[in-house]
Amino acid sequence: MFADERRRKINLGGASSAQSHAIILDQAKARRLEREALRRKQEQATRIQAWWRGQREARLVRARMQELFAQDMFSITGLRCLALTCDETALESWSTAVSQDGALAFRSAAAPHQHQTSWLILMRQITLLLLKSVANSPRLNRSVVHLRVLTSIFSPSWYRPTFGSEATDACAAITRYTLDHGYYSLISQAIFAIPIPEAKTSQSLPYLVVLATQPFSILATSDPAYSFALEALLSRILVIPLLPNRIPIASLTHLAGHLPFSTLNLVEDRVPQVAHEDRVHLVANLVTFTSPRYSKLPKAALEAYAGLVTALLNALPINALDARHPGVEEYDSDMEAHAEGDVVTLPPLDPRTTKRLDVLFSTAHIQSLTSALQSRTALVKFLLSLATISPARKDDVLRAVQVNNGGGLVREIYRVYVRSSALGKDTEMNTLADTANAPSWTYLLFLTYLYNQALTTMGDDEFFSTAAPSSTERSIERNPLSLDDLTTFSRQLMNIAFTLYWRTPGELSSGPVLARAGIRLNWEGVRDIITKCLVAIHARDSRKPFTPQDHWLVTSNFDVQSFVEAAIFEEKELTSDSNAEVVVSGTRVRPTHSLSARQLAYLSPRLGILNNIPFAIPFPVRVSIFRRFIQNDAIARGTPDRYSFQGMSHRTRVHIRRSSVAQDGFDKLAGVDLKGPIEITFVDQFGQEEAGIDGGGVFKEFFTSLCKEVFDTDRGLWLATKKNELYPNPHAYATEPHSLNWYRFVGRILGKALYQGILVDVGFAGFFLAKWLGKQSYLDDLASLDPDLYNGLTFLKHYEGNPEDLSLNFTVAIEEFGTTKSIDLIPNGSNTPVTRENRLQYIYLISHYRLSKQIKLQSEAFFEGLSDMIDPKWLRMFNQQEFQILLGGVNSAIDIEDLRAHTVYGGLYDEKHPTIMAFWNVVESFDHEQRRALLRFVSSCSRPPLLGFKELLPNFSIRDAGSDQTRLPTASTCVNLLKLPLYQNEAVLREKLLKSITSNAGFDLS
Known part of the structure; x- marks a missing residue:
């Protein structure tokens, strides 16, 4: 047939002289491709013929097997034919027969002992065929029949008539085989294939549920297949989405009871x-x-x-x-x-x-x-x-x-597991990453979480409670840790936090020890959580000290002066280029005014300590660092001395009407750079400029008058606590754009005071100061704002009856313009009653709303203005009490010797003048309040500077004011000057001076 095509064509005439070499090559290539195509056709034809012959033989063999199976489907031969053919029709016939009346005959095939092994091997394969058939089409009627047979096959009692005492072993053998070949994957596939709407009426699901737990009633727990089945149950069945919704209720009960x-x-x-x-x-x-x-x-x-x-x-x-x-x-x-x-x-x-x-x-x-x-x-x-x-x-x-009983758990964890651990011990500072400490980390971190949470709803009366710590009844009402416990615990936390800030994250390998402890965080996350609890404990100690002196300091670990210089250098490097970006924890940020305390710790260990655990460094040291930060900022801006106005060619000149100091200040200083020198010119009631040149004193006079106006509670921006501490008015009026602009302005003005070291005799509420420092306020701060509400929440927390009897819900009532409105604390709060279980959440939310949410916009506006003047990271070096001291001076006894040593005299006076000597004799005889009144009379602030009177700028000064014995002393607070007449008698001096300082008679701002 192909003889002529296979014959090689030979040109006997030789090559034509006109034929080119390229044509010859192309012809040869074409003939080669033709031969290759012919060869492939022959091979493909051979394979097709072989496949066809194989299929024909397979059909014949299959037909023969089907005949043998039909002759006796329960014999060994019939089972072998079924297993080999895998015919779905034959499988359905077989399972139908077994299900109806052939079970006994089926089992009898294994009765002869020599057939039992073969029977079991064939049954393993047939069982797997049944499972696959069900998995592929669980919703068909034949699957119900298959499942009915399968539940019998996986029941040891089914084998007992034939295998006797070995029935369980026979059933287990089949179970092991199917487990190895995807038993649970097939059951999972079948369950998943049945839609949820059909679950209640499905005839297959009850059988599938039984099969899901059947292996555990067959296999011994010591059998490795049991553990394998348990793992497969978890990873194949219990991962099915909405599994309880996919199973009929009756089967759901079975499953829950047999898992x-x-x-x-x-x-x-x-x-x-x-x-x-x-x-x-x-x-x-x-x-x-x-x-x-x-x-x-x-x-x-x-x-x-x-x-x-x-x-x-x-x-x-x-x-x-x-x-x-x-x-x-x-x-x-x-x-x-x-x-x-x-x-x-x-x-x-x-x-x-x-x-x-x-x-x-x-x-x-x-x-x-x-x-x-x-x-x-x-x-x-x-x-x-x-x-x-x-x-x-x-x-x-x-x-x-x-x-x-969280209090009991806190106490138990601390005393049994944390107190004795090596973590945070003074002698174990370098073992934080030791894997042997992994269990201790688990307990320490959870204790820190739990105790810090407890502090959010713990008032100071509970915190400082002296109740017997062994009592567990109503433990929620008491501080679960004694003050001695807290002293030791806080020192542990302090050592850990300092180590984690001082050492870079790269120096500690977070993987082994934290992973072994089951902790998902890296060292930075652990450090943040410990810091949060540490700061909360320190806040209580700041209000009412209970720790030993210098308890919080870690200065023994390094040279303080080197620390100061390094911190100043690091801060200068971070802010030297305000346009430079750095990468912190995968985020690109600009250093100036944008670094959080956490980010700062990433870039600078010293600044991280100062911003996160500042109490580790003595307060005077931090004040000196603060002053240096401001000085460096002033130098960078071309103002070498931020206190001096002399020799400055570029000043901002502002005219202020004495009758409208606050409004003119607000209008004319809105867009002014307050870090630079401001020259104030007062305009009297006739519109005439007052004589004089502002060398700094007139600005202080303006500033003093401004503060008196803007912090007057009658203006509507501020309210005062019972201790006369100011906080923003929570009224809706205070959140209007115009009011928020005033808060920004006041923030900038106070920033100016901090920048220039001017003391402000204004006290702010601690919870409001906390906003300046980026801290949260909790129940303990509420006592200063609303004592009645604080007492009510404390009563609720300790209430032993059913809180639902009090008819409270998750709302807060706010009264404005004579109308009371209810605000939900949570979604649908008006329909959510306060119960024993959720009352702590209610207490927290009420406190959070009153202390934070109500004044959120006002606080943010104020802090925005303050941040224009003072970098937030400089403020974070202090807590609320320290910041109030920084702003208004230290609230302590006035050191007369220090004041006398830094007093400047003018006119006829010097330190040996008789009137001056009499003056100091009188002042030394004053009590504390009289001394404070004198200081307020002269400087407008009753508290001395933190670092002594050398920091009072300008210095405290005394000048003669004539010889009229009836005249009262006066003061120019703008330059801290006391104008003291030449009194001849010490008794007269005492009388006149007391009258002036207690009644402000002769008070002179000029």
Whole structure:
């Protein structure tokens, strides 16, 4: 047929002389390709013929096997034919026959002993065929028949008539084989293929549920296949989304009762290796099926369950369980920012799954688990992972622990596990990253979380309570840690925090020790959490000291002067180029005015200490650093001496009417650079400029008058506490744009005072000062704002009856313009009653609203103006009490010797003049209040400068004021000058001076 085509064509005539070489090559190539194509055709034809012959033979063999199977489907030969043909029709016929009346005959094929081994081998394969058929089409009627047979095959009693005492072993052998060949994957595929709407009517699902738990009733717990089945159950069945919704109610009860949770300890160290989304569904299903059975589970099983859920939570991305519904309370994202691992975004969760996950964070669930779980290690790890996985609900978790005897848990964790640990000991500063300390880190971090949360709703009366610490009844009412405990604990935290700030993150390997402790954070995150608790404890100590002197200082670890110089250098380097950008934790930021305390710690260990744990450095040292920062800033701006106005060619000249000091200041200084020298010219009531040149004193006079006006509570911008401490008016009027502009202006003016070292005799409420320093305020600060509300919330916290009897809900009543309106503290707060479980949240939200939310816009505007003058990181070097001292001087006894040593005399006076000597005799006889009145009379501020009267600029001065014995002393506060007549008698001097300083008679601003 192909003879002519295969014959080689030979040209006997020779090559034509006209034919080119290229044509010859092309012809040869074409013939070669033609031969290759022919060869491929022949090979393909051969393969097609072979395949066709094979198919024909297979059909013949299959047909023969089907005949043999039909002749006796229960014999060994029939089973072998079924296993080899894998014919779906034959499989359906076989399972129908077995299901109806052939079971006995089927089992009889294995009766002869010599057939049992072959029978079992064939049954393994047929069982797998049945499972695959069900998995591929679980909704067909034949699958119901297959499932009915499968439930028999996986029942040892089915084998007993034939195998007798070996029936369980026979059933186990088939079970092991199918487990090795995807048993749970096939069941999972079948369950997942049935839509949820069909779950209640599905005939297949009840059988599938039985099969899901059947291996655990067949295999011994010591059998390795048992552990394998348990892992497969977790990773294949319990990861099915909305599993409880996919199963009929009757079968759901069966599943919940037959899940092998009592043996979970067999796989506690093996977390299912599944996708993040599957882990979420596994957690949801575990909690749904297990939480009602906590009290019934064996100790080891419950501990294993807690360990498994903990491991799953730690393997999930941060926020994986957060629904992120609108209106979720703002939260501290420190953990999210410092969590180890890549950021993974998961698909949105079904609301039904979200609802089941919410059970994890509920007070009832946490209380149930805490009561049932005896292992403190397992409990602490579980609660720590729960707080870590959802920063938005961290506070809910910690409050739930508080409600369930959180005080007793705090005390136990500290005294049993933390106090004796090596972490934070003065002699163990270099062992933080030692893996041997991993268990201690777990307890320490959770204790820090829990105690810091307790402080948010703990008033000072509770904090300083001296109740017996051994009492556990109503422990929520008492400070769970004694003051001695807190002294030791705070020192531990202080040593850890200082080490973590002083040593760069690269010097500590966060992986081994923190990972082993089950902590999701890196060292920066751990440091932030410890710092937060440390600052809260220090705030209580600042108000009412209970620690030894120098307890907070760490200056023994370094040379203070070198620290100061290095801190000033680091700050100068950061702000030398305001346009330069740096990368902090993966974020590009500009150093000037934009670095948070956390970011600053990343760039500079010394500035990190000063901004986060400033109390580690003595207060006078920080004040000197603050002054140096301002001095460097002034030099950089071309103003070598920020206090001097002499020789400055460029000044801002401003005309101020004495009758409108505040309004003119607001209007004319709005766009002025207040860091530069301001020359004030007063205009009298007739519109005439007052004589004189502003060398600094006139500006202080203006500043003093301005402060008296803008801080007058009658103006509507400020209110005063019972201690006469100012805070922004929370009224809606104060949030209008015009009012906010006034707050910005006042912030800039006070910034000017700080910049130039002018003391301001104004006291601010501590919770308002906290806003300046970037800190939060809690229940303990509410006592200064609203004592009645504070007492009411304290009563609610300690109330032993049912809080619902008080008819409270999550709203706050605000009265404005004679009308009271109710504001929800949480979504649907008016319909959410305050209960025993949520009262701590209510107390926190009320305090937060009154102390922060009501004055949020006002505080932000004020701080915006203040930040124009003073870098926020300079302010963060102080707490509220220290900042008030920096602003208005130290509230302590006036040192007359220091004042006398730094007093300047003018006119006829010198330090040996008789009137001056009489003056100092009189002043030394004054009591504390009289001395303060004198200082206020002369300088407009009753408190001395922090670092002594050498810091008072200009210096305290005394000048003669004539010889009229009836004239009262006067003062020019703008230049700190006392004008003292030449009194001849010490008694007269005392009388006249007291009259002036107590009644402001003869007060002279000029």
